[in-house]
Amino acid sequence: MTILAVEGLKHIYRGHDGDTTALAGVDLRVQPGEFVAVIGRNGSGKSTLAKHFNAILLPSGGQVLVGGLDTRDEALLWHVRQMVGMVFQHPDNQIVATIVEEDVAFGPENLGVPTLEIIQRVDEALRQVGMESLRGHAPHLLSGGQKQRVAIAGVLAMRPRVIVLDEATAMLDPIGRAEVMNTILRLNKEQQMTAVLITHHMDEAVRADRVVVIDEGHVVLSGSPAEVFCQIELLESLGLDVPLATKLGIELERSGLPMPQHVLTAAQLVDELCLLS
Amino acid sequence: MPIKLEQVSFVYAAGTPFERHALKDINLTLADGEFIGIIGQTGSGKSTLVQMFNGLLKPTSGTVTVNNLVTTAKGVKLKGLRQEVGLVFQFAEHQLFAETVAADVAFGPENQGVPKAEIAARVDSALLTVGLPLDIKQRSPFELSGGQMRRAAIAGVLAMNPKVLILDEPTAGLDPRGRDEILSRIRELQRERGITVILVSHSMEDVARLVDRLIVMHEGQILHDASPREVFAHGAGLKAIGLGVPQATEVLQLLRQRGWSVPEVALTLEEARQAIVAAYHERRERA
Numbered sequence: 001m002t003i004l005a006v007e008g009l010k011h012i013y014r015g016h017d018g019d020t021t022a023l024a025g026v027d028l029r030v031q032p033g034e035f036v037a038v039i040g041r042n043g044s045g046k047s048t049l050a051k052h053f054n055a056i057l058l059p060s061g062g063q064v065l066v067g068g069l070d071t072r073d074e075a076l077l078w079h080v081r082q083m084v085g086m087v088f089q090h091p092d093n094q095i096v097a098t099i100v101e102e103d104v105a106f107g108p109e110n111l112g113v114p115t116l117e118i119i120q121r122v123d124e125a126l127r128q129v130g131m132e133s134l135r136g137h138a139p140h141l142l143s144g145g146q147k148q149r150v151a152i153a154g155v156l157a158m159r160p161r162v163i164v165l166d167e168a169t170a171m172l173d174p175i176g177r178a179e180v181m182n183t184i185l186r187l188n189k190e191q192q193m194t195a196v197l198i199t200h201h202m203d204e205a206v207r208a209d210r211v212v213v214i215d216e217g218h219v220v221l222s223g224s225p226a227e228v229f230c231q232i233e234l235l236e237s238l239g240l241d242v243p244l245a246t247k248l249g250i251e252l253e254r255s256g257l258p259m260p261q262h263v264l265t266a267a268q269l270v271d272e273l274c275l276l277s
Numbered sequence: 278m279p280i281k282l283e284q285v286s287f288v289y290a291a292g293t294p295f296e297r298h299a300l301k302d303i304n305l306t307l308a309d310g311e312f313i314g315i316i317g318q319t320g321s322g323k324s325t326l327v328q329m330f331n332g333l334l335k336p337t338s339g340t341v342t343v344n345n346l347v348t349t350a351k352g353v354k355l356k357g358l359r360q361e362v363g364l365v366f367q368f369a370e371h372q373l374f375a376e377t378v379a380a381d382v383a384f385g386p387e388n389q390g391v392p393k394a395e396i397a398a399r400v401d402s403a404l405l406t407v408g409l410p411l412d413i414k415q416r417s418p419f420e421l422s423g424g425q426m427r428r429a430a431i432a433g434v435l436a437m438n439p440k441v442l443i444l445d446e447p448t449a450g451l452d453p454r455g456r457d458e459i460l461s462r463i464r465e466l467q468r469e470r471g472i473t474v475i476l477v478s479h480s481m482e483d484v485a486r487l488v489d490r491l492i493v494m495h496e497g498q499i500l501h502d503a504s505p506r507e508v509f510a511h512g513a514g515l516k517a518i519g520l521g522v523p524q525a526t527e528v529l530q531l532l533r534q535r536g537w538s539v540p541e542v543a544l545t546l547e548e549a550r551q552a553i554v555a556a557y558h559e560r561r562e563r564a
Binding site: 015016019040041042043059089090106140143144145167170171172173174175176200201239241243244245247248251252255256257266267269270273274276 | 284295317318319320367368385387416420422423424430446449450451453454456479481482519520524525527528534535537546547548550553554557
């Protein structure tokens with residue numbers, strides 16, 4: 001069964017200077033276990049879309065079904081929120097406790113989970129993100145990547161079915177980004193956790209099963225990373241980028257090298273080049 | 278406005294269990310008009326280092342001299358210095374506060390005592406420099422998109438006409454086009470006005486194509502201080518400290534491992550393309 005079903009979703013922000021349409025009719029279905037990356041320029045509507053996945057925002061038109069539950073039904077709000085965990089850009093804005101394990105326990109405590117089970121869930125969540133050894137630490141002394149992994153553990157402890165990361169790697173250094181990406185990939189591949197990753201980093205998007213491109217409140221492109229990133233002109237006209245390896249492969253083809261197909265990573269490009277000669 | 282650091286060390290929370298040596302014995306001279314990149318893992322001391330450059334932090338030991346003014350001397354007035362050394366913090370949009378974009382950008386020059394007529398000209402020029410249309414001047418900065426807010430905040434620092442401009446991760450969270458636009462405008466500004474620009478970045482791509490000189494920080498010390506081409510030749514060492522090389526360089530290094538005779542470093546896609554095309558034809562001729 002489809003875990004996230006977005007149908008004709010509209011979102012209008014009401015402001016002093018008039019209304020702004022952030023989403024103008026988005027259709028999107030995410031299947032259980034899928035890893036979907038959402039890309040789009042600043043102001044394209046991608047963060048607005050993310051906030052509909054767990055009813056932080058409610059549709060101005062159309063509907064969002066999370067595990068079959070309509071986000072507009074107030075009686076179902078807690079079920080929806082429990083199913084979809086969100087991780088945001090600024091780790092410091094989402095950490096509430098003074099000790100790592102207490103922070104991870106905050107979610108299940110609010111769900112009324114019995115104490116013994118909370119302990120089990122916290123243990124498991126910290127293990128899943130590789131933070132067990134720092135469980136007694138103060139979160140503010142952790143690195144950015146570690147803080148984001150604590151935030152992910154806090155979400156996992158609520159046993160969601162979907163994890164949504166809204167530019168969760170934007171403020172991290174290369175090693176922090178790699179830590180967070182590897183954590184997401186492991187959760188997705190080993191535990192079939194459905195993941196939605198909103199990002200400006202194309203090298204992160206290429207690791208997803210599917211890439212969805214949003215512009216001016218519409219889905220303009222959706223497909224495998226290979227299908228999406230070969231559309232260089234379209235992506236560039238949308239203010240986006242393609243992975244350097246893809247662009248370099250195409251430039252080499254234009255320079256007369258018989259490149260057989262589009263590549264997404266440096267390793268793939270090098271393999272193809274070595275096959276040529 | 279040259280900046281000189283001599284034997285600079287900085288300790289956070291000295292004498293507590295959280296004592297941390299953020300900078301250890303730094304010696305560094307920044308000449309006028311340089312475009313300098315600073316890279317390093319989170320916690321490597323980058324942000325502490327740049328706050329030394331305008332006296333926002335004073336070293337625990339050692340001396341910092343900016344334009345012949347020793348910031349560490351007793352009773353020294355740093356207000357003038359802070360106006361000449363502009364610092365754009367990470368997530369600069371958090372510093373926006375005024376009711377309109379124009380008032381926000383004008384705040385710095387007003388405090389400098391710049392005449393009213395000139396302030397208006399400076400506001401316009403700063404907004405155009407960061408690529409914002411002048412018709413947003415009367416809007417609230419909080420109604421702008423994330424990318425526009427970041428630009429408005431950078432414009433606020435530019436309006437003070439700093440001689441040294443320090444940017445701490447100015448493009449984090451911006452889309453690729455916004456990132457490229459802001460960085461190329463800063464590069465133009467540096468060339469036109471001859472100001473010193475210091476760019477703290479997590480993006481190896483950005484520093485590779487922009488800066489003349491690259492400083493690598495690691496555990497409070499300077500690990501490398503050379504041209505990007507020289508620095509990125511140390512690929513394995515950079516990876517060992519949680520950094521990396523530009524992807525163009527990565528491709529060449531992988532090819533070298535497979536026996537291709539290509540240079541060690543490419544700073545841009547175009548450089549990598551040329552190197553690969555040349556090596557490809559050379560291999561074909563030999564085969």
